[in-house]
Amino acid sequence: MIAEDSVLLRIGLVKVLEMAGFEVVAEVGEAQGLLAAVAEHRPDIALVDVRMPPGFTDEGVRAALSIRQQWPATAVLLLSQYVEERYAADLLAANTSGVGYLLKQRVADVEEFIEALRRVAAGGTALDPQVVAQLLVRRPSDPLERLTAREREVLALMAEGRSNAGIAAQLVVSESAVAKHINNILAKLDLPKADADHRRVLAVLRFLGVGE
Amino acid sequence: MKIPLRSRRTLTRLTRDMSFLALGIPLHLLMGFLLFMIFGLGMEVILGQGNEEPVVLGFTLVLTVFSTPALTAAQRWRFRRLLGIDIPRPVWRRQQRSFGYHCLVGTLLGGLEVLLLSLLLAGVAAATVYAWMWALPALWRAGHDTQAFYVTLAGLAALAAVPALAAALVRLETHLGPALLGPDPSEDLERRVADLTESRAGAVDAADAERRRIERDLHDGAQQRLVSLALNLGLAKATLTQLPPEAREVIDAAHREAKDAIEELNNLVRGLHPAVLDERGLDAALSGLAARAPLPVRLRVDLPPQPSRLATPAVEAVAYFVVSEALTNVAKHAREATRVEVTVTRLGGILRVVIADDGVGGADPSRGTGLTGLAQRVRSVDGTFRMSSPVGGPTMMSVELPCTR
Numbered sequence: 001m002i003a004e005d006s007v008l009l010r011i012g013l014v015k016v017l018e019m020a021g022f023e024v025v026a027e028v029g030e031a032q033g034l035l036a037a038v039a040e041h042r043p044d045i046a047l048v049d050v051r052m053p054p055g056f057t058d059e060g061v062r063a064a065l066s067i068r069q070q071w072p073a074t075a076v077l078l079l080s081q082y083v084e085e086r087y088a089a090d091l092l093a094a095n096t097s098g099v100g101y102l103l104k105q106r107v108a109d110v111e112e113f114i115e116a117l118r119r120v121a122a123g124g125t126a127l128d129p130q131v132v133a134q135l136l137v138r139r140p141s142d143p144l145e146r147l148t149a150r151e152r153e154v155l156a157l158m159a160e161g162r163s164n165a166g167i168a169a170q171l172v173v174s175e176s177a178v179a180k181h182i183n184n185i186l187a188k189l190d191l192p193k194a195d196a197d198h199r200r201v202l203a204v205l206r207f208l209g210v211g212e
Numbered sequence: 213m214k215i216p217l218r219s220r221r222t223l224t225r226l227t228r229d230m231s232f233l234a235l236g237i238p239l240h241l242l243m244g245f246l247l248f249m250i251f252g253l254g255m256e257v258i259l260g261q262g263n264e265e266p267v268v269l270g271f272t273l274v275l276t277v278f279s280t281p282a283l284t285a286a287q288r289w290r291f292r293r294l295l296g297i298d299i300p301r302p303v304w305r306r307q308q309r310s311f312g313y314h315c316l317v318g319t320l321l322g323g324l325e326v327l328l329l330s331l332l333l334a335g336v337a338a339a340t341v342y343a344w345m346w347a348l349p350a351l352w353r354a355g356h357d358t359q360a361f362y363v364t365l366a367g368l369a370a371l372a373a374v375p376a377l378a379a380a381l382v383r384l385e386t387h388l389g390p391a392l393l394g395p396d397p398s399e400d401l402e403r404r405v406a407d408l409t410e411s412r413a414g415a416v417d418a419a420d421a422e423r424r425r426i427e428r429d430l431h432d433g434a435q436q437r438l439v440s441l442a443l444n445l446g447l448a449k450a451t452l453t454q455l456p457p458e459a460r461e462v463i464d465a466a467h468r469e470a471k472d473a474i475e476e477l478n479n480l481v482r483g484l485h486p487a488v489l490d491e492r493g494l495d496a497a498l499s500g501l502a503a504r505a506p507l508p509v510r511l512r513v514d515l516p517p518q519p520s521r522l523a524t525p526a527v528e529a530v531a532y533f534v535v536s537e538a539l540t541n542v543a544k545h546a547r548e549a550t551r552v553e554v555t556v557t558r559l560g561g562i563l564r565v566v567i568a569d570d571g572v573g574g575a576d577p578s579r580g581t582g583l584t585g586l587a588q589r590v591r592s593v594d595g596t597f598r599m600s601s602p603v604g605g606p607t608m609m610s611v612e613l614p615c616t617r
Contacts, residue, residue, distance in 0.1 A: 006436035012443040019451060056428065057491045081435055082478060084488045085503075086496035104435075105474045108442035108467065110450040133503035137511050 001043035002027045003034040003060065004079070005052045009104070013047060016107065020114040031059035038067050043074055045121040049104075050080035050087065061087045068095045075120045079104045085134035088127060100126035100161070115166070125161035132159040146188045154181040159204045222375055229378040230332065232294040233325045236385070239286050240322025243314040246276045283318075284310045284393055291389055295382070299394040313392040321388070324381055332374050338367025416526050416592050423485040423529070430481045438477060442470035479504070483536055485529060494528045494556065498535055505539045507549060513556045527593050527613050531556070531565050534611050537586050538567040541575070542607075548572050549607075563613040573605035 002017070002024060004010045014024050022045075026037040030053040038046055046067060050060035064076040068091075075098035078091070088101045100120040106128065107113045116126035133156075147155065150171075157167045164182070168175040215223070253269040291297045337344070341363045395403065445467040452463070482500070489497040495513045502509035535554055542552050549571030557564050575583065587597040595613040 006432070006440070008440040009436050009443070012440045012447070015447055016443065019447065051431065051487065056432075057487060081431055081439075082482055082486065082488070082500065084492070084496060085499050086488065086492045104439045105442060105471055105478075108439065108446040108471055108474075110443075110446040113446075130500075130503060134499040137499050137502040137509060 001025055001034075001037060001041060001046045001074075003029070003031070003037075003046065003052065003063070004049040005029045006049075013107065016110055016113065017047075017117075019110075020117070022117075029053065031063040034063050035066065038071055038074055042071060045075040045077060045098075045117065047077050047079065047117075050078055058087060061090060064091060064099070065094055068099065072098070075099065075123065077102065077117060077120045077126065079107065083128045083131045083134070085131050085137075088131045088135070092125075096125060097123045098125075101131055102126060102128045103130060116161075119161060119163075124163075127160045129156065129160055132156050135159070147185060151181050151185050151188070154178060155185050155204065158182065158185075226375045226378060228294060229375070229382045230329070232290065232382060232385075233378060234329055235290055235294070237322055237325045237329065239283060239290065240314075240318040240325065242279065243276070243283060244319035244322055246272060246279070247315060247319070250276065280311045280314055283314050287389060287393055291386075295386065297386060297390060299390045300400070301394075309396075310393050313388070317388055317392060321381075321385060328374070328377055328381055331370055331377070335367045335370030335374060338363045339371055340364075341367065412592070413526075420485070420526050420529050424490075427481050427484045427487070430477065430484075431487075435474065435477055435481065438470060438474045442467060442474060445470055483533075486532070489528060489532055490525065494531055497528075497532050498554065498556065501532070501536055501539060502554060505552065506543045507552060509539065509552045509554055511554045511556075515556065515558050524593075524615075527563060527595075527615060530589055530593050530595065531563055531611070531613055533589055534565055534586060534609075535567060537582060538609055541582055542567075542569045542571065545571075545575065548605075558615065561615050563615050565611045565613070566608065568606060568608040570606045572603070573601045573607050574603045575599065575601035575607050 002010055002013050004013060004027075007029075010027055010029075014027065017024050025041040025043050028034045028037050034046065034048065034052075046064075048060045048064055048067075050058060052059045052063075060078055060080070064078055067074055067076050072095075076091075077100035078087070079102055080087075081104050083101060083103050091099050091101060098120060100116055102113070102116060106116070120126050136156075153171060154167055157170055162170065164175050164178045168178045171178070249272050250269065253265050253272060256265045257269055288299045288301075291299055341360050345360060394400075445463060448463050449460070449467055452460075455463075486497050486500065488500065493515070495515050498511055498513060502511045535556075539552065539554075542549055549569040552567065552569045555564075555566045555568075583599070590597040590611050590613065593613055595611055598610045599608070600610075601607040
């Protein structure tokens with residue numbers, strides 16, 4: 001299910017999704033139609049543009065919030081030309097699972113985009129690195145200064161919603177090294193250990209100042 | 213007959229001046245007449261003569277009061293029509309001034325006008341005394357030749373003096389009329405300042421709206437196309453795996469180029485006007501700036517919670533621009549800067565933005581167009597711009613913007 005007002009981009013997104021084996025049940029161009037289509041089709045995931053008609057501001061964010069509230073089974077991945085930590089904070093404060101928020105240009109890296117899409121559809125989280133960077137700006141950085149540079153990288157990737165395997169691939173290290181880093185981070189930040197990926201993200205985001 | 217240009221001009225001026233003054237007589241003297249009536253009727257009322265005098269007096273008083281705006285309008289018309297002088301309409305509370313004009317100055321001017329008109333008529337009559345004499349029966353004519361000569365001379369002298377006197381009287385009136393009927397200079401200045409403030413605010417808002425429009429056009433057009441292009445190239449990269457390596461390399465390069473172009477365009481467009489500024493305000497918009505700065509930025513924003521937006525959109529846009537430019541400047545010029553601190557606070561009606569870095573300093577606002585443009589943009593909303601950047605650092609830029617206009 002795709003909601004995007006640019007026809008050109010919508011066609012491209014449909015191609016990507018079909019290539020990845022998703023079935024696109026509906027394509028809409030504005031927020032009202034999106035809600036109606038979600039009510040009708042109950043898709044696994046809705047791909048939503050933040051800025052849509054009629055107001056061209058944050059219709060997508062508001063639509064995403066009401067989708068997550070009314071149909072918790074439908075995950076939402078927001079796409080935007082610019083990512084804003086405020087929108088992400090709204091989204092995450094309501095629900096940390098089954099949501100994603102990426103820059104539009106990330107779709108160009110097709111494989112990574114599909115991976116994020118799968119993660120969100122499965123109830124995980126995908127946050128754009130830019131959102132994570134913006135969240136970090138907001139935080140009085142004292143506790144973070146205890147982290148090493150590598151641990152900070154790991155934390156940022158964690159905040160994006162990646163799994164240990166994903167982080168390991170990104171940083172070109174072994175998965176056990178990643179696990180060790182994460183344990184160190186959680187210890188340094190006084191966060192309890194958690195199993196599920198999204199709970200880990202929740203913990204990280206709580207620390208970053210979202211949802212307080 | 214050919215009239216020399218000079219005298220033709222004098223004649224035209226005289227005609228204009230005289231008609232102006234002649235028209236002034238009824239306008240000026242009406243008020244004098246009304247006052248005279250009031251005086252006379254008042255005396256009669258005091259002396260207790262007649263029964264209907266108080267009624268007539270009241271009527272005259274009402275007429276006097278109500279004729280003031282009409283007379284003022286007539287005078288304004290007279291000045292504009294005959295002299296081309298536009299007397300600006302004063303505000304209502306200036307009525308007593310024009311009333312005073314009609315009662316005192318007007319009566320005096322009316323008197324002078326009557327005198328001058330009489331002088332003109334007498335001059336004409338005297339100068340043409342021989343013609344009059346011809347019209348008289350021969351019996352009466354004889355014996356007056358010498359006197360007639362002097363009368364003619366006096367008449368000519370009067371006629372020669374009339375243009376100068378008329379011009380002087382017109383000048384006097386043009387001094388008094390606009391000064392007393394129009395707004396007084398300080399009030400005029402005040403109004404001009406108000407007008408300019410308003411028109412400047414309009415210009416600032418228009419520029420702001422224009423930036424928004426460009427941002428939206430780019431967002432809906434070029435940016436989406438570029439993303440779509442990058443997406444298609446990405447798809448090609450992912451699906452066309454059996455292509456020769458050269459072709460794959462070309463696609464790869466194009467893909468990278470497209471992504472870089474998107475990044476560049478995004479940065480450019482965001483500098484114009486971020487949509488989140490309209491939607492969530494300054495606080496939300498600044499985190500994007502801080503995150504994209506190439507060196508660590510600590511952002512502290514202490515503003516009343518949204519959505520109680522107290523700053524006008526133009527002021528918020530300026531504050532955003534200030535931070536954006538300042539961070540660019542730090543990245544470009546502040547050597548050895550390792551961190552930047554951005555503090556935004558609201559003190560009463562003032563929005564204060566302070567940007568401090570720990571670089572080596574030496575920034576000079578008088579050089580470099582970046583800082584000058586910044587100061588100008590701040591001034592456009594009546595803000596103040598201060599900068600302290602001693603050699604050796606640190607550099608601190610402080611901008612104060614008025615929140616409520």
